Amino acid sequence: MSRAVYLHVGAPKTGTTYVQDRLARNAESLARHGVHFPSRSRFVDADLFHFQAALDLLGQDWGGPPGHAEGAWEAMLRRVRRSSGTVVISHEILAPATRDTVCQVMRALEDSEVHVIYSARDLARQLPAAWQESVKQGRKWSFARFLDRVEHGNPWFARAFDLPRVLETWGTQLPPERVHVVTVPHRGPDTPPDLLWHRFCEVLGVDPAWAPLDTDRENRSLGTAETQVVRRLNRRMGRSARREAEFDHLVLEHLAQGHLADRGSPPVRLPPTAYDWVEERTERWLEWLTGSGVDVVGDLDDLRPRRPAPDAPWHDPDRVPPKLVLGAALDALEGMTREAARRPDPDRALAARLRHQARRLRER
Structure with missing residues (x-):
């Protein structure tokens, strides 16, 4: 073969x-x-x-x-x-x-x-x-x-x-x-x-x-403000570089890729x-x-790296203006809130199923 x-x-x-x-x-x-x-x-x-x-x-x-x-x-x-x-x-x-x-x-x-x-x-x-x-x-x-x-x-x-x-x-x-x-x-x-x-x-x-x-x-890029929001969230949540499956979808996929990518803050350079x-x-x-x-x-x-023009501004991603970080954080909060609202409440779903079964029993 x-x-x-x-x-x-x-x-x-x-x-x-x-x-x-x-x-x-x-x-x-x-x-x-x-x-x-x-x-x-x-x-x-x-x-x-x-x-x-x-x-x-x-x-x-x-x-x-x-x-x-x-x-x-x-x-x-x-x-x-x-x-x-x-x-x-x-x-x-x-x-x-x-x-x-x-x-x-x-x-x-x-x-x-x-x-x-x-x-x-x-x-x-x-x-x-x-x-x-x-x-x-x-x-x-x-x-x-x-x-x-x-x-x-x-x-x-x-x-x-x-x-x-x-x-x-x-x-x-x-x-x-x-x-x-x-x-x-x-x-x-x-x-x-x-x-x-x-x-x-x-x-x-x-x-x-x-x-x-x-x-x-594709792995879409984050700007300086968005990267800082995720970095601070990692600190607050004690996230690990080894990754944890329960956080990956929310933080990595839904938040970083879905709501914070391509927002328009200065790129990381x-x-x-x-x-x-x-x-x-x-x-x-x-x-x-x-x-x-x-x-x-x-x-x-x-x-070969391409140097930017000598007069091109560089934005330090470790020193992002608080206003930009706040804007990115509010967008992140909005995205997570909407995602939470879309997800079914397990207790509510269970109650709905029980009501449905009770109704079927009464109809017999």
Whole structure:
């Protein structure tokens, strides 16, 4: 059986949600052309299955009830072994995996031609997006603290973004031509909206026409005021960076994505003082890429940060005017109040069912 397995291991905040959802929406169409995006069953979203498989592989268990990921990696492998052609496994939490974990994956897939895909974005866009995402996921740190940890420390996001480190680990047993870097294009008036998807298809050898359904799913950005509201809410509620399922839908999906995204407060941008070290790090990564022999799909200039104009204002996301924070907080309160009003009261629903049963009994 001829089979190629493409491991899309990240990085976070590089359009991974968009790519995963487009693969899932077009799974049946792609399968007719021999390209498979495995799912556990038709009742479980494919992206959840890939998330759980990645968690199980990494020995982690968060984002759901205890044990929710147990056995998911072996279930993924069973589906891979039943497939021929091209199989795609995708989740960004795989990026900072250890060498031992990578060796485990390669042994499990030794009967397949394994490729690794890493999507990369310039740090000037990626770091603000990553800080917002970490806050939505429950972190309480300031933007300044986050940037300091990325520059001088070793947090999860920094390991996941470290392009040479990730590719040296994941590519340790692979020829360089089977390690693929897809660059995320800068947005511009002439940039096709699905350019990232076309680049991903080029790596897979997929005709984009095989996946005609686009996706409207995206992680929309928060502005400075909205991020501060969620960060302060995390503090007040004692939210954990490990995530708690009971809060995820309300805070992460309903509040952050539904009511606070794209409100119009100043966007989170890299501070002017950070560009020097970001550019220096980028040039080292580009030098590594040029000499590595890995397959690059896209333009390396996509990975170079673009400095704003010298007179462009910068709004410190850690020092947001109270009026802006209050406005965002009131919008959040309104959204949560309306959501609470839409949700049925369990006691009220039970009483209604009892009244209905009593009425049916009286009518007999």
